[in-house]
Amino acid sequence: xxxxxxxxxxxxxxxxxxxxxxxxxxxxxxxxxxxxxxxxxxxxxxxxxxxxxxxxxxxxxxxxxxxxxxxxxxxxxxxxxxxxxxxxxxxxxxxxxxxxxxxxxxxxxxxxxxxxxxxxxxxxxxxxxxxxxxxxxxxxxxxxxxxxxxxxxxxxxxxxxxxxxxxxxxxxxxxxxxxxxxxxxxxxxxxxxxxxxxxxxxxxxxxxxxxxxxxxxxxxxxxxxxxxxxxxxxxxxxxxxxxxxxxxxxxxxxxxxxxxxxxxxxxxxxxxxxxxxxxxxxxxxxxxxxxxxxxxxxxxxxxxxxxxxxxxxxxxxxxxxxxxxxxxxxxxxxxxxxxxxxxxxxxxxxxxxxxxxxxxxxxxxxxxxxxxxxxxxxxxxxxxxxxxxxxxxxxxxxxxxxxxxxxxxxxxxxxxxxxxxxxxxxxxxxxxxxxxxxxxxxxxxxxxxxxxxxxxxxxxxxxxxxxxxxxxxxxxxxxxxxxxxxxxxxxxxxxxxxxxxxxxxxxxxxxxxxxxxxxxxxxxxx
Amino acid sequence: xxxxxxxxxxxxxxxxxxxxxxxxxxxxxxxxxxxxxxxxxxxxxxxxxxxxxxxxxxxxxxxxxxxxxxxxxxxxxxxxxxxxxxxxxxxxxxxxxxxxxxxxxxxxxxxxxxxxxxxxxxxxxxxxxxxxxxxxxxxxxxxxxxxxxxxxxxxxxxxxxxxxxxxxxxxxxxxxxxxxxxxxxxxxxxxxxxxxxxxxxxxxxxxxxxxxxxxxxxxxxxxxxxxxxxxxxxxxxxxxxxxxxxxxxxxxxxxxxxxxxxxxxxxxxxxxxxxxxxxxxxxxxxxxxxxxxxxxxxxxxxxxxxxxxxxxxxxxxxxxxxxxxxxxxxxxxxxxxxxxxxxxxxxxxxxxxxxxxxxxxxxxxxxxxxxxxxxxxxxxxxxxxxxxxxxxxxxxxxxxxxxxxxxxxxxxxxxxxxxxxxxxxxx
Numbered sequence: 010x011x012x013x014x015x016x017x018x019x020x021x022x023x024x025x026x027x028x029x030x031x032x033x034x035x036x037x038x039x040x041x042x043x044x045x046x047x048x049x050x051x052x053x054x055x056x057x058x059x060x061x062x063x064x065x066x067x068x069x070x071x072x073x074x075x076x077x078x079x080x081x082x083x084x085x086x087x088x089x090x091x092x093x094x095x096x097x098x099x100x101x102x103x104x105x106x107x108x109x110x111x112x113x114x115x116x117x118x119x120x121x122x123x124x125x126x127x128x129x130x131x132x133x134x135x136x137x138x139x140x141x142x143x144x145x146x147x148x149x150x151x152x153x154x155x156x157x158x159x160x161x162x163x164x165x166x167x168x169x170x171x172x173x174x175x176x177x178x179x180x181x182x183x184x185x186x187x188x189x190x191x192x193x194x195x196x197x198x199x200x201x202x203x204x205x206x207x208x209x210x211x212x213x214x215x216x217x218x219x220x221x222x223x224x225x226x227x228x229x230x231x232x233x234x235x236x237x238x239x240x241x242x243x244x245x246x247x248x249x250x251x252x253x254x255x256x257x258x259x260x261x262x263x264x265x266x267x268x269x270x271x272x273x274x275x276x277x278x279x280x281x282x283x284x285x286x287x288x289x290x291x292x293x294x295x296x297x298x299x300x301x302x303x304x305x306x307x308x309x310x311x312x313x314x315x316x317x318x319x320x321x322x323x324x325x326x327x328x329x330x331x332x333x334x335x336x337x338x339x340x341x342x343x344x345x346x347x348x349x350x351x352x353x354x355x356x357x358x359x360x361x362x363x364x365x366x367x368x369x370x371x372x373x374x375x376x377x378x379x380x381x382x383x384x385x386x387x388x389x390x391x392x393x394x395x396x397x398x399x400x401x402x403x404x405x406x407x408x409x410x411x412x413x414x415x416x417x418x419x420x421x422x423x424x425x426x427x428x429x430x431x432x433x434x435x436x437x438x439x440x441x442x443x444x445x446x447x448x449x450x451x452x453x454x455x456x457x458x459x460x461x462x463x464x465x466x467x468x469x470x471x472x473x474x475x476x477x478x479x480x481x482x483x484x485x486x487x488x489x490x491x492x493x494x495x496x497x498x499x500x501x502x503x504x505x506x507x508x509x510x511x512x513x514x515x516x517x518x519x520x521x522x523x524x525x526x527x528x529x530x531x532x533x534x535x
Numbered sequence: 536x537x538x539x540x541x542x543x544x545x546x547x548x549x550x551x552x553x554x555x556x557x558x559x560x561x562x563x564x565x566x567x568x569x570x571x572x573x574x575x576x577x578x579x580x581x582x583x584x585x586x587x588x589x590x591x592x593x594x595x596x597x598x599x600x601x602x603x604x605x606x607x608x609x610x611x612x613x614x615x616x617x618x619x620x621x622x623x624x625x626x627x628x629x630x631x632x633x634x635x636x637x638x639x640x641x642x643x644x645x646x647x648x649x650x651x652x653x654x655x656x657x658x659x660x661x662x663x664x665x666x667x668x669x670x671x672x673x674x675x676x677x678x679x680x681x682x683x684x685x686x687x688x689x690x691x692x693x694x695x696x697x698x699x700x701x702x703x704x705x706x707x708x709x710x711x712x713x714x715x716x717x718x719x720x721x722x723x724x725x726x727x728x729x730x731x732x733x734x735x736x737x738x739x740x741x742x743x744x745x746x747x748x749x750x751x752x753x754x755x756x757x758x759x760x761x762x763x764x765x766x767x768x769x770x771x772x773x774x775x776x777x778x779x780x781x782x783x784x785x786x787x788x789x790x791x792x793x794x795x796x797x798x799x800x801x802x803x804x805x806x807x808x809x810x811x812x813x814x815x816x817x818x819x820x821x822x823x824x825x826x827x828x829x830x831x832x833x834x835x836x837x838x839x840x841x842x843x844x845x846x847x848x849x850x851x852x853x854x855x856x857x858x859x860x861x862x863x864x865x866x867x868x869x870x871x872x873x874x875x876x877x878x879x880x881x882x883x884x885x886x887x888x889x890x891x892x893x894x895x896x897x898x899x900x901x902x903x904x905x906x907x908x909x910x911x912x913x914x915x916x917x918x919x920x921x922x923x924x925x926x927x928x929x930x931x932x933x934x935x936x937x938x939x940x941x942x943x944x945x946x947x948x949x950x951x952x953x954x955x956x957x958x959x960x961x962x
Contacts, residue, residue, distance in 0.1 A: 044558025044677025049914030
């Protein structure tokens with residue numbers, strides 16, 4: 010049993026729903042108790058889909074448990090088939106139905122429906138949403154493309170000279186973080202590279218489209234969390250290489266273009282040249298010097314966290330102090346990325362652990378999920394969202410990709426806007442004693458209702474609930490030291506106070522003087 | 536008082552099929568705001584945790600007073616271990632949250648199916664942690680409860696803890712069902728003005744659930760109770776077992792509904808007519824005045840209810856009688872015929888009330904009827920809007936203060952807003 014306050018991922022059947030909802034002409038019959046239909050609102054309210062997810066639930070109740078739940082399930086399958094006339098069906102159980110062991114696969118086979126029916130085994134008490142999505146996608150790809158499989162040991166013949174290369178795009182799902190816009194950005198890039206798109210899956214694909222997956226020359230895998238398993242199978246069966254670079258960030262986009270161009274045998278130059286990226290110039294412009302060495306903490310799914318850490322270091326000049334993920338399946342990759350930039354790696358799906366780590370590392374910017382946004386808000390740290398779990402805000406009305414050159418621009422804006430602009434920071438320091446531009450005055454753009462920075466710092470200190478480690482007793486601040494602390498700009502004062510107190514505790518100093526303050530500053534600035 | 540016999544001419548039918556409703560765990564979202572020193576620990580699966588988090592939407596608190604003990608494979612292997620694990624999790628939780636005075640172990644579908652006995656766990660843990668923390672249990676599972684029935688199960692589990700009021704104690708009135716604090720305060724002022732006091736001139740009115748678990752009201756054979764919510768079947772039964780007697784009335788929705796609800800209490804307390812009028816007339820008339828503009832907007836509009844909270848019948852009565860709306864279909868997950876007798880009697884003759892759900896067939900009927908407004912859950916609202924129907928999310932009717940005279944117009948406005956919005960948008 011695990012005590013869980015907030016969860017990063019839903020159960021695996023929600024992952025299956027993300028696949029079913031992304032596909033066309035597929036219906037998912039889920040053996041599940043009343044109440045599990047809540048999952049519909051993820052799609053209709055968060056993603057604002059104008060249609061119900063193609064899911065029928067048996068919604069059994071206590072009175073059904075004594076009776077024939079198997080019959081209830083079969084009735085639901087037959088009725089869903091008659092009503093929705095899908096090209097293929099997915100059948101499975103949610104966590105509770107898994108316990109009553111009705112065997113949805115066997116029960117639906119017994120109905121002899123004239124369409125492919127894919128039984129899903131998603132162990133709810135071991136696995137989570139992304140795993141469920143990956144497994145579901147893999148199973149339906151196998152079911153639909155399997156009959157077209159060439160004999161074992163098949164080697165893909167070289168393409169006829171003069172024919173355009175074609176690829177599949179794998180991974181985008183319903184309820185994905187910017188999948189809709191990423192797909193548009195990558196489709197455009199592939200067009201510039203002269204590569205045809207055979208099938209995009211699962212987003213927008215029909216079962217018929219899935220049966221044609223083997224016709225492409227190679228696969229572009231955008232989201233390993235949901236598509237890697239299917240991509241590996243396609244690679245093995247149809248001898249299709251997979252483009253593994255995830256085109257998030259400028260460098261990664263360039264590498265992606267090179268990798269695709271090599272596989273497709275086309276010239277990467279037009280795609281590289283036709284890349285009007287503002288982000289690179291903006292990052293080189295003088296105003297961005299204030300970004301240098303900003304300490305950032307990164308947390309998200311593995312793909313977005315690893316990409317964000319690289320962009321932070323190489324494209325914005327930040328210092329990455331921690332990288333974490335809730336995707337245990339990709340723990341090794343995230344650890345490697347953390348090691349590469351000398352940062353702390355955090356592999357956990359425990360929200361409270363992430364909160365404690367952020368409080369401990371005291372970053373100047375948090376790049377995380379909606380959950381970290383709340384952590385950062387409480388600790389008074391700026392934050393930008395880089396990854397699922399998604400929130401209604403992660404489905405902006407405008408075109409707002411993360412991938413490709415436009416994605417790099419979007420990322421630059423999204424990450425830099427929560428920080429203070431360079432000039433602004435200088436002005437704040439210059440005028441910090443000013444009567445109306447002081448640290449107790451709320452930012453003018455927040456209006457008169459904004460809490461004062463002091464109040465938010467105080468509440469941050471209260472809510473962090475962090476036991477002050479290694480400090481048997483609290484050191485006292487000498488009045489002149491307290492006064493000196495007041496001269497430090499408010500947005501770093503909280504950190505200065507904590508660092509000084511930690512320093513004093515480590516040195517067992519009873520009184521914090523002005524000297525202690527600057528000793529601590531020197532100590533931590535090493 | 537002899538039982539009032541209500542006549543009704545509504546058409547009641549039942550339907551079975553897919554139910555597009557929340558389970559009782561959802562009630563935790565408002566119950567934890569109401570009982571401010573209580574913690575709700577769901578013993579369930581990742582689905583349960585995900586449900587509460589999704590239904591709570593933007594209400595993300597640092598450390599909310601609810602959490603889930605997520606059952607994993609090892610717990611399924613042996614129940615003895617599951618109990619040990621539960622004890623460990625509760626220890627961990629209470630060590631973190633010394634502010635908690637009342638802990639609810641909330642059963643879920645998986646915990647019910649594996650027959651994890653939470654009542655024994657609650658006894659065991661209560662013995663260990665009392666008097667600092669009392670541990671109770673109830674089931675919010677979807678196999679046993681629909682949405683608001685979670686509150687019913689929670690309150691019913693609290694009833695045995697209510698202190699005993701002896702048979703010779705003065706009579707008291709218990710208002711049963713979670714109400715917003717602001718509504719509770721308004722109601723208390725009305726009861727005070729009506730003179731509902733005991734022999735020592737103290738208020739004879741208690742609210743259940745209380746705001747703090749340490750302020751549980753006492754009940755006994757001289758307790759009369761008035762339901763503030765229509766979904767409290769088990770709680771009512773538990774109160775009756777303790778000797779309390781129900782006052783039959785409508786529910787306090789709308790000006791008329793609130794007046795009749797208060798009238799129920801007044802009759803039971805033999806408040807004289809003049810005093811009752813003096814206490815209630817100003818607020819009643821103010822509510823009537825406030826409703827006028829909404830009646831202009833809503834009169835003649837056709838409304839269709841999908842089942843959700845069991846509030847549907849009283850809401851339909853309010854909308855039909857006070858705002859002159861036309862009821863196409865009133866779906867409700869469950870119809871408590873005794874508690875709703877006064878409400879059903881006031882529905883226009885011929886009203887179609889459907890108990891239970893087959894969501895696809897109901898959607899077919901809804902599209903065929905083309906109502907002006909559909910009251911439905913969050914899973915259905917946008918798809919219906921996209922198909923040209925105006926909708927009102929039913930969950931808002933549970934989270935918003937809608938009871939009482941001063942909220943009657945607010946309640947009407949919730950139904951008028953989607954229609955007004957549609958007339959404003961041109962693009």
